[in-house]
Amino acid sequence: MAPGGLRWLRGLWMTGQPLFQGRALLVTNTLGCGALMAAGDGARQSWEIRARPGQKFDPRRSASMFAVGCSMGPFLHYWYLWLDRLLPASGLQGLPSILKKVLVDQLVASPMLGVWYFLGLGCLEGQTLGVCCQELQDKFWEFYKADWCVWPAAQLVNFLFVPPQFRVTYINGMTLGWDTYLSYLKYRNPPVTAPACVALDTREDW
Numbered sequence: 001m002a003p004g005g006l007r008w009l010r011g012l013w014m015t016g017q018p019l020f021q022g023r024a025l026l027v028t029n030t031l032g033c034g035a036l037m038a039a040g041d042g043a044r045q046s047w048e049i050r051a052r053p054g055q056k057f058d059p060r061r062s063a064s065m066f067a068v069g070c071s072m073g074p075f076l077h078y079w080y081l082w083l084d085r086l087l088p089a090s091g092l093q094g095l096p097s098i099l100k101k102v103l104v105d106q107l108v109a110s111p112m113l114g115v116w117y118f119l120g121l122g123c124l125e126g127q128t129l130g131v132c133c134q135e136l137q138d139k140f141w142e143f144y145k146a147d148w149c150v151w152p153a154a155q156l157v158n159f160l161f162v163p164p165q166f167r168v169t170y171i172n173g174m175t176l177g178w179d180t181y182l183s184y185l186k187y188r189n190p191p192v193t194a195p196a197c198v199a200l201d202t203r204e205d206w
Helices: 003-020 024-051 059-086 092-124 129-161 164-187 196-201
Strands: none
Touching: 024 059, 024 164, 059 092, 059 164, 092 129, 092 164, 129 164
16 A cells, blocks of 8 residues: 555544544444444335335435434443453453353344334334334344344454454444345335225235
């Protein structure tokens, strides 16, 4: 890399470093979660617009995703702090404890965030609690099985190599593709607002 490029990267790092220190870290983690979840939904909507002629971009949908992502940010921020205190470990020498952290994360945080995602978005979009719970029941296990295929390996890298202050940012960077999948899972079945007899007649248009 040219010397000018190195100086630019060093300047960028020095400028952004305060965002990952002290109280600013909580804000960075919160807004990062929201922004990446909204970006994932934007990517999914772009695909839907190409696949479904006539569909338009829905900014309220992405705004709801942003709000739910921001609500998850503080939880993830403090969750990783708690995990590091519960099972302090770093590097390959701490691999047994790190594997325990991955397992705890998968058994506790992942299902909690899945429930949070579906119920939170449903409430923001005006769904009743009964409708939210039915959607959660219909889609949770598909979500959770996909989660096990993606996140154990990603979290192993996170706990092995990523400094604690960058853990949520690392997850946010990894989640762009994952958030696109979450948007697909949430919105793949458009809500039925017409009577059942009309819905049956127009099903092929969906």
